[in-house]
Amino acid sequence: MSNPKENPAEETGEEKQDMQEKEGILPERAEEAKLKAKYPNLGQKPGGSDFLTKRLQKGQKYFDSGDYNMAKAKMKNKQLPSAGPDKNLVTGDHTPTPQDLPQRKSSLVTSKLAG
Amino acid sequence: MFLKFSLRSVFYGAGGGNDIQWCFSQVKGAVDDDVAEADIISTVEFNHSGELLATGDKGGRVVIFQQEQENKIQSHSRGEYNVYSTFQSHEPEFDYLKSLEIEEKINKIRWLPQKNAAQFLLSTNDKTIKLWKISERDKRPEGYNLKEEDGRYRDPTTVTTLRVPVFRPMDLMVEASPRRIFANAHTYHINSISINSDYETYLSADDLRINLWHLEITDRSFNIVDIKPANMEELTEVITAAEFHPNSCNTFVYSSSKGTIRLCDMRASALCDRHSKLFEEPEDPSNRSFFSEIISSISDVKFSHSGRYMMTRDYLSVKIWDLNMENRPVETYQVHEYLRSKLCSLYENDCIFDKFECCWNGSDSVVMTGSYNNFFRMFDRNTKRDITLEASRENNKPRTVLKPRKVCASGKRKKDEISVDSLDFNKKILHTAWHPKENIIAVATTNNLYIFQDKVN
Numbered sequence: 001m002s003n004p005k006e007n008p009a010e011e012t013g014e015e016k017q018d019m020q021e022k023e024g025i026l027p028e029r030a031e032e033a034k035l036k037a038k039y040p041n042l043g044q045k046p047g048g049s050d051f052l053t054k055r056l057q058k059g060q061k062y063f064d065s066g067d068y069n070m071a072k073a074k075m076k077n078k079q080l081p082s083a084g085p086d087k088n089l090v091t092g093d094h095t096p097t098p099q100d101l102p103q104r105k106s107s108l109v110t111s112k113l114a115g
Numbered sequence: 116m117f118l119k120f121s122l123r124s125v126f127y128g129a130g131g132g133n134d135i136q137w138c139f140s141q142v143k144g145a146v147d148d149d150v151a152e153a154d155i156i157s158t159v160e161f162n163h164s165g166e167l168l169a170t171g172d173k174g175g176r177v178v179i180f181q182q183e184q185e186n187k188i189q190s191h192s193r194g195e196y197n198v199y200s201t202f203q204s205h206e207p208e209f210d211y212l213k214s215l216e217i218e219e220k221i222n223k224i225r226w227l228p229q230k231n232a233a234q235f236l237l238s239t240n241d242k243t244i245k246l247w248k249i250s251e252r253d254k255r256p257e258g259y260n261l262k263e264e265d266g267r268y269r270d271p272t273t274v275t276t277l278r279v280p281v282f283r284p285m286d287l288m289v290e291a292s293p294r295r296i297f298a299n300a301h302t303y304h305i306n307s308i309s310i311n312s313d314y315e316t317y318l319s320a321d322d323l324r325i326n327l328w329h330l331e332i333t334d335r336s337f338n339i340v341d342i343k344p345a346n347m348e349e350l351t352e353v354i355t356a357a358e359f360h361p362n363s364c365n366t367f368v369y370s371s372s373k374g375t376i377r378l379c380d381m382r383a384s385a386l387c388d389r390h391s392k393l394f395e396e397p398e399d400p401s402n403r404s405f406f407s408e409i410i411s412s413i414s415d416v417k418f419s420h421s422g423r424y425m426m427t428r429d430y431l432s433v434k435i436w437d438l439n440m441e442n443r444p445v446e447t448y449q450v451h452e453y454l455r456s457k458l459c460s461l462y463e464n465d466c467i468f469d470k471f472e473c474c475w476n477g478s479d480s481v482v483m484t485g486s487y488n489n490f491f492r493m494f495d496r497n498t499k500r501d502i503t504l505e506a507s508r509e510n511n512k513p514r515t516v517l518k519p520r521k522v523c524a525s526g527k528r529k530k531d532e533i534s535v536d537s538l539d540f541n542k543k544i545l546h547t548a549w550h551p552k553e554n555i556i557a558v559a560t561t562n563n564l565y566i567f568q569d570k571v572n
Contacts, residue, residue: 027455027456027458028402028404028406028407028455028456028458029404030456031404031406031455031456031457031458031459032404032405032406032458032459034459035405035458035459035462035463036405038459038463042405051409052350052351052352052353052372053347053350055322055353056303056304056322056323056350056353058304059215059216059217059218059241059304060213060214060215060216109153109174110176110201111153111154111170111172111174111176111178111201112144112145112154112562113143113144113154113156113170113172113178113198113201113563113564114178114198114201115144115145
């Protein structure tokens, strides 16, 4: 999968570490180019607020009707993104429907570590 | 202490092994490959003496293992860890006001030092911290006058003589009871708890805030760090981990998603938004890529036992910082540098967001952290040698020395090496723990707990 030209071929070794650090940039940049090619709409800000906001909203499973209806309206007009998770979308665009929600129940079974 | 060399270590070049010979000791958990979500281990922690080992899982359960007393006859191995207690610490909850599902997953367990016969630990999920008391009962009272042995009440008129109830031995029963529940203090998800060296207070940290609690008081908590911006659109970093200094009860650190660590002194002000020290390694702006910030995010921070150093874990490396030097780490160890050329796919499958933990050995001379393919790595700070080992049921015989592993980054794969593309990224070792005094380590794979010991001759 990786381009052999861009991978540092050396094993780790003290005297080669400096050179390796320089060449280390190339694999990362190549990977960045690959990602941008796949997802051209990816946010300009590296890492960025969208990703952090999504992290803070983890756990938002259910919806309110306003969000739900807005999302339904939006989804009618545009296609759902394909090819893997789109990191730009935050809750509201990808609101789960009641049918999608998994059943929640607590584990009353003893841990298998104790078995 | 002998330096063990073999032909293999010569071929591996600087990779080498370290002086300790690690042997498989035990493995806990189910053998089957079909892993139930609830069984995913989410935290592992030895207590202060190392006699107890606690695990928490995604199902909100805690399992505590106890080391059996050393058998004088079988002196070639240290005591085994057997189940001591298990209980349901947290249950799934639903916050109706915010439409927020609260997972029961145990994020962290921290032990209190032992003060009396009972053991105490703090366990936390995303929102609530609980103080659990684990106590032993090995006697029970017998010979009541008004009660039968099975508990039924006797008719008082049938009592003709009086006797004094006595305590008789019974089979050991270990009971866990929640003594304090510290709730409703965190809007965001709790990532860390840390007990202060005063043994009276502790901190809890979520993505944006850190709170200080007193172990006896549940209805009040002090906010000591708040990095929430007035306008959430300006949010650029979150708190990823926090820990109290092991000796200075006024000092704590917290790490961020941008790769910085802030040291705060609670004597300076009530709200420690202004750090006393800021630890950050300067980055060459020409090296910056889309991934730079994500892989610089610190997933764990741990003080050394001495309190002189702290260790941070980011996606690709482990760094040791001297508290007296803020501008760069004193040591950097590459955990799996070969992943740098896989960052695109690791971003797509979310692995780039995996939060690996790290730990020190008792003497602060060796550090350990996990990787993929059920590999874990150890770095000897003195000899500068490192080793890669695997937690696998294939190395199942007790006292068999584990064979070092090697990943081939590119080019020709040597025999016994594994190529980067063959690594199983679903087999992650995120949680490891080192016994505070001995060379015994606990390594958690997805749903199994491995215990390794060094070879005792």
